[in-house]
Amino acid sequence: MAEQLEVKELDQVVVRFSGDSGDGMQLAGNIFSTVSATVGNGISTFPDYPADIRAPQGSLTGVSGFQVHIGAGKVYTPGDKCDVLVAMNAAALKTQYRYAKPGATILIDTDSFGPKDLEKAQFQTEDYLGEMGIDPDRVIQCPLTTMVKDCLADSGMDNKAMMKCRNMFALGLVCWLFDRDLNLVANFLKDKFAKKPAIAEANIKVIQAGWDYGHNTHSSAINVYRVETKEKTPGRYMDITGNKATAYGFIAAAEKAGLRLYLGSYPITPATDVLHELSKHKSCGVITVQCEDEISGCASALGASFAGALGVTSTSGPGVCLKSEAMNLAVIMELPLVVLDVQRGGPATGLPTKSEQTDLLQALFGRNGESPMPVIAATSPADCFDAAYQASKIALEHMTPVVLLTDAYIANGSGAFKLPQMAQLDAINPPYVPEELKGKWTPYMRAENGTRYWAVPGRLTRVLSLPIQRTTT
DSSP: GGOOOOOEEEEEEEEEEETTTSOOOHHHHHHHHHHHHHOEEEEEEEOOOOOSOOTTTTTTGEEEEEEEEEEESOSSOOOSSSEEOOOOOSHHHHHHHHEEEEEEEEEEEEEGGGGHHHTTTTTTSSSHHHHHHHOOOEEEEEHHHHHHHHHHHTTTHHHHHHHHTTTHHHHHHHHHHTTOOOHHHHHHHHTTTOHHHHHHHEEEHHHHHHHHHHHHOOOTTTEEEEESSOOOOOSSEEEEEEEHHHHHHHHHHHHHHHEEEEEEEOOOOTTTHHHHTTTTGGGGGGGEOOOHHHHHHHHHHHHHHHHSSSSEEEEEEHHHHHHHHHHHHHHHHTTOEEEEEEEOOOSSSSSSTSSOOHHHHHHHHHGGGGGGOOEOOOOOOTTTHHHHHHHHHHHHHTTOOOEEEEEEHHHHHHHEEEEOOGGOOOOOOOOOOGGTTTTOOOTTTBBBTBBBBBBTTTTSOOOOSSOOOOOEE
């Protein structure tokens, strides 16, 4: 049968994993996107979380999705509609089919399409495919739950633990569909569950079962696809989210400028991950403070900047409103400050899980006297690194606050990111008061390019106040 299998080469393809919020769709999607990035494909992903907090199982409002767009070259968005839809239950098929292209391949778990499941998903008949106008020839109907239980029958795992492996069976089937090397998936799981080898082995066994199911029972209407990378650039790559790339950009900028990095932040979705990530990097001289409110987050970052650090504050649209007075202060004091706005949808407190790009006019003019401030916007998850680095460079070299705009779509999505070499990054040279002005310097004295000199209190020229114990990797 392997000799008769038709393998079609594609330039790009979009896959959407969907199921209950506890079905592990985010993990399955992350593994598939990481494996795709490992073989050199361009990727862009977007996790779609339910608005409800732990909605009832099988309900329409509790469906969680993860969409990944892979391509032979660079890809810039997760795509509008998918070529392959994985629907782990009836509610997922009902709500997610609108994101599928006409003729898309659909994988369903028939064990999750019983009478009660169909009732919860508000189907009117048992002919759910006919009711939605779906061609059965494009559907891989698999008794997924039953097969996972059979696969792990001798593992000693209880029913709850076995059910957690259902996502891996679906992943194995998708890996067969796209001719992926299961060794890459196995290595990922061994690293992720390094302290739980039994769980890693169980998941690897289920993935292999999913791959075997596709290989042995595939319909003549279903093809295997391969997305070959056209141009391969040597280097170390990782699958990175926009928020993590932003954090790394700030760290790299502070390292390049020889400064401590200070983040003053008040937790707010979808920007909080930047605070979480930076708090892990104390060895790089990073200081993070979870402040009592948005105002103190911005004011404390400005105080750190006054003291000679790279001051950064992170928030979303509602927080920018509260920070505006401290941002005005940064303008008139002419101090470097980066204000990260991870935009979300709607006015007032906003919609935390939805994305919009509607804070631009607020970023440009939302201050007293419409005080001027540079604004930089990232274009993709991987571009967040460069955007954060350049925002920091402008702030430090021109002694000005800078607004960095991303959004929930970019922040939570991920892409293939080539790790840069520090030597290849642009130099960052803050305008410290030169030695020849010792005893002559006054506030707001200008350098040749019109930028005011940076005088760190207590020191005429730059001296790091605290030694930074750096780790080498």
